[in-house]
Amino acid sequence: MNITDLLKKDTILLDLGSNSKEAVIDELVTKLDQAGRLNNKEKFKEAILAREAQSTTGIGEGIAIPHAKTSAVKTPAIAFGRSKQGVDYSSLDGQPSHLFFMIAASEGANQTHLETLSRLSSFLMDDNFRKKLEKATSADEIMEIVNAKEKKEAEDDIPEDAPSTGGNILAVTGCPTGIAHTFMAADKLKATAKEMGVSIKVETNGSGGVKNRLTPEEIEKADAIIIAADTKIETERFKGKPLIQVPVAKGIHEPRQLIERAVRKDAPIYQGSGGSSSSDADAKGRTGFYKHLMNGVSNMLPFVVGGGILIAISFLFGIYSADPTSDQYNRFAEMLMTIGGSNAFYLMVPVLAGFIASSIADRPGFAPGMVGGLIAITSGIEGTSGSGFLGGLIAGFLAGYLTLLVKKGLEVLPTLFDGLKTVLLYPVLSIGLTGLVMLIINPPLTTIYTGLSDWLQALGDANLVLLGIILGGMMAIDMGGPINKAAYTFGIAMLDADQFQFIAAIMAGGMVPPLATALATNIFKNKFTEQERQAGKSNYALGAFFITEGAIPFAAADPARVIPSIIIGSAAAGGLSMLFDIGLRAPHGGIVVAGLVDGNPLLYLLAILIGTIISAFLIGFLKKDLEKE
Secondary structure, three states: OOHHHOEEEEEEEOOOOOOOHHHHHHHHHHHHHHOOOEOOHHHHHHHHHHHHHHOOOEEEOOEEOOEEEEOOEOOOEEEEEEEEEEEOOOOOOOOOEEEEEEEEEEOOOOHHHHHHHHHHHHHOOOHHHHHHHHHOOOHHHHHHHHHHHHHHHHHHOOOOOOOOOOOOEEEEEEOOOOOOHHHHHHHHHHHHHHHHOOOEEEEEEEOOEEEOOOOHHHHHHOOEEEEEEOOOOOOHHHOOOEEEEEOHHHHHHOHHHHHHHHHHOOOOEOOOOOOOOOOOOOOOOOOHHHHHHHHHHHHHHHHHHHHHHHHHHHHOOOOOOOOOOOOOOOHHHHHHHHHHHHHHHHHHHHHHHHHHHHHHHOHHHHHHHHHHHHHHHHOOOOOOOOOHHHHHHHHHHHHHHHHHHHHHHHHHOOHHHHHHHHHHHHHHHHHHHHHHHHHHHHHHHHHHHHHHHHHHHHOOHHHHHHHHHHHHHHHHHOOOOHHHHHHHHHHHHHHHOOOOHHHHHHHHHHHHHHHHHHHHHHHOHHHOOHHHHHHHHHHHHHHHOOOHHHHHHHHHHOHHHHHHHHHHHHHHHHHHHHHOOOEOOOOOOHHHOHHHOEOOHHHHHHHHHHHHHHHHHHHHHHOOOOOOO
C-alpha cells in the first residue's frame, strides 16, 4: 500500500487559516470528517488531544504529526495541512510548525495500513522531501512529491535484517501510539549512524508489534544499548550492559550525541529491576519449555503472593474466623479471605495458563490460555476443584501451540483480512479449540492431580522429611536457576492443592544461602576480601526476605567449597521444617510471613537458623585463609 492510498486530494489543505495549535487540530479533524473518513468527529478529536497530553507531536524541524488510533476512524487516512506563517505547536525545538500530517488509524487497522503510516513518518526526516512539500503549489503536486519519494525509497531499500558490517551498538525506539515517533527515531538513528560510519541495529516497538527484535546473541555482543522511548520497553534483557535511556524525541533530534555516547560506553551499567527473588523468572538464557513455563509462573506470582499473605493474615483472627457460622467469625478476616482466596487465588491458574500461552503465541495466545486455565479449575470431576496447577500447565501449552496452528492456517488468507484475524478469527478459533480439548481431557487430569495430592498427604513423617531435605537442597544448587525454579514451582503447585508444608520447607531452604554467606563473612573474616565482607552485610537482608540470589557472587567466586556448604545447610533447613510440621500459605516474603505459619513460628525460625549455622561453618572450615591463597 502506498501513502497516497491514504493521503488524497480531498484531505489536503495547502493554506491553513489557523494560528493556534488547537485550531490547527480542529481544522484538520474537520477536513477528515468532511472527506468521510471518520465515524465520530468529536471522539476522534478527543483521541488526538489525549495523545498530545502525553507529549507534543510537534517534533521540530517545522513538522507536527498529530495522530491517534481509535474506533472513531471509519477509514485509515492522512490529512495534510500547510501554514506559511507557521503555528506555535509547542514543538520540541521551540520553533513554529509549518507542515502538519494528521494520521487517523482505525482500531482494527491492518498491518499494511500501519506500516504505510509509519513510512510517512520516516520520510519526513528527509530535508529535501520537506522543502519540496513547502514549495508545492497544488494538491496534485503534493501527491506527486510523495509518490516520487516512495518510488525512490523502494529502489534504495535495504532489508531490516541485513547483516551488520561492524560495530556493536543496539537501539530500541517506541512511543505511546507506535505510529510516528517510533519509526522517525529509528530512521534518524540509522541514518546518522551511517553518516558516522557506525553500524547499528534498531528494534521498533510500534503499533504493529515489535519489529527487527534484538536477539540474545546480539545483546550479548553489544557494547552499549540506546533506548529512545516514551513507552514501556522490556529492559531486563539488557542487564549488565551500558544502557542509555532517553525520550523518543531525543532519538529524533539528538541521534549523533546518543551514538557518540554509546560508542564511548558513556552510560551506567544496567543492574536490572533490582534483586530478583528466587521466584522471579530469569531474563537471560531461557529457551523453549522452560522459558514459557517461567513466563507463566513469574506473572502468576503476584496473585499467589498477595493472595497467600492475605489468607495467612486472616488466620491470625482464628482458624475459622472467615466462617460466618463460627464463634471465631470476624468480618475483616472474612474480607481478607474473600480477596485472597476467592479472588486472587482463583485467578492463579488461569493467569499461569494465559501467560504460558502468550509466551508461545504472543498476544493472540493469552485469551485461549486464560479460558483453558479457567476450565482446568472449574470443569473437572464433580466434587473436586478441577485439575488445578497441573491442568493449568497443560492448558497453557495447549492454548499456545493451538494458537500457533491457527495463525499458521490463516496465513493463506489475503492481507485484506489481517485486521480481521486479530479481532475475530484468532480468538474464536483458538478459544474454541482450546476449550473443546480441555473439556475432554480435564476429568482424567483431575483424577491424576487429586491422586498425586492424596499420595503426598499420605506420606509418612520420614518420607516427608526426606522430601523436605531434597526440596531445600534444590533451592541452593543454582540459586534462581532451573533447579531452584523447579522446586519452587512444585511448592506453588502443592499450595494450590492445599498442601502447605512443601512451600514452607522450600522457603526455609531458599533463605539459608544468603544468610549463611553473610554469617560466614562475619565469623571468618580472614577468609574473605573487604569487598566480600561488605557484600555479606547486605545478604542478611536478602536472605531475610527470601532472595536466594544474594549468595551467587560467593558461590561463583569459590564454587567447589561454597555450593556444597550451602546445599547441606539448605537441605537441613528444609528437612527440619518438615519435621516440625510447619505449613505456610504465603509463598514469599521470608521473615515477613514467618509469623503466619501453620505450626510453631519459633520452630520454623529455628530450622532456618540451624541450616544457616551449618552452612556458615562449613564455608568457614572449607575456605582457605586469604594469606594462604
